[in-house]
Amino acid sequence: MKILVAVDGSKGSLDAVQCLVDHADWYRETPEVHLVTVHLPVPQLPRMGLAVGKAQIRKYYEEEGEERLAAAKRKLDAAGIAYVAKVLVGPVAESIVKHARDKRCDLIYIGTRGMTALGKALVGSTATKVLHIADIPVLLVK
């Protein structure tokens, strides 16, 4: 059993991690957890290459991604669930679904309340999109 958990560092997304921790005994064996967060790509502007290198941009993604993963990692560590954490870069919902497909995950866990005020207005717009484009079961955590 492989489970992908997508987080963005918000409280809503931590609820999804908590739910997985609370119900880990639903599964016959301890699930293999892929913990991911998605960073939107920086805009590619003319002449930006003169001042900013690839390594610098990669580092920026890693640092911001780690910040968002930190709380979820702590929760999983405390519960003794092993996981592989990764920072993805790209459009949010598409990257989550693609990663789940690449790693042959059986299930996606995702919170329904994201970080932004706009996200609150369009309750769980990312979660809704994941639900629409995924070809494996998606568990939405309220």
Add this chain to the structure above:
Amino acid sequence: MLAELASQAFWIGLLKIIGVNIVLSGDNAVVIALAARSLPARQQKAAIFWGSGAAVVMRIVLTIFAVALLALPWLKIIGSLLLFWIGIKLLVPEEDTGDIDASDNLIAAIRTILIADLVMSIDNVIAVAAAAQGSYVLLILGLAISIPLVIFGSQLLLHLMERWPVIITVGGGLLGFVAGEMLVTDPALAGPMESMGIRFNDGNPTIGEVKLALIAGAIGAAAVVAAGTWLARRKRAGPASGPLGDAEPPRS
């Protein structure tokens, strides 16, 4: 100066300068945010402060030069063609960023910010000079308000542009608008336009009751956005083409 402050045109001009500068400074903001990141936390503020302090001075001097130059005939035409080109380029994503070493010391970070400002602010300088339409009061006020916004909000601007890349398209459109406006107000065109039957109100060419600059601006904005989006789409479709070059038509 007081009379200038009271007029509607002044406030519209000021908003235009601030808007142009913020939208077009997105690229600088990206660089400032990324360059300062690789420093230890206590040096980040110093890098941003010194790097951008120097950048502000450089920017104001360059822009004042540009305003003076734009008063000459023909230079507005050249400037506006340059702006059209810069606007279109803004909308076409850069293929690859180079492999530059991350600057982990203060001087290197400040240098990065300065170089970025020099190479990336040519568009802002011309556009802001065009938007100021010869008024130094407008120019200095507009820059004084918007540059600190860009510098201290660089992290925020970067995140906004990641989330809504359409901001870049708006920037391109704005450049097109300013370029169109500038094109038709070049003194070198006044003679030919008058002979074509275009009237002048206070030096502004007018068709019917509408200022020609507005029409030209709208056309310019539309042209830049259309050309930029088309080129960007073609470029994105390019690498996907097979070995025989039978590229699939781009799907929108």
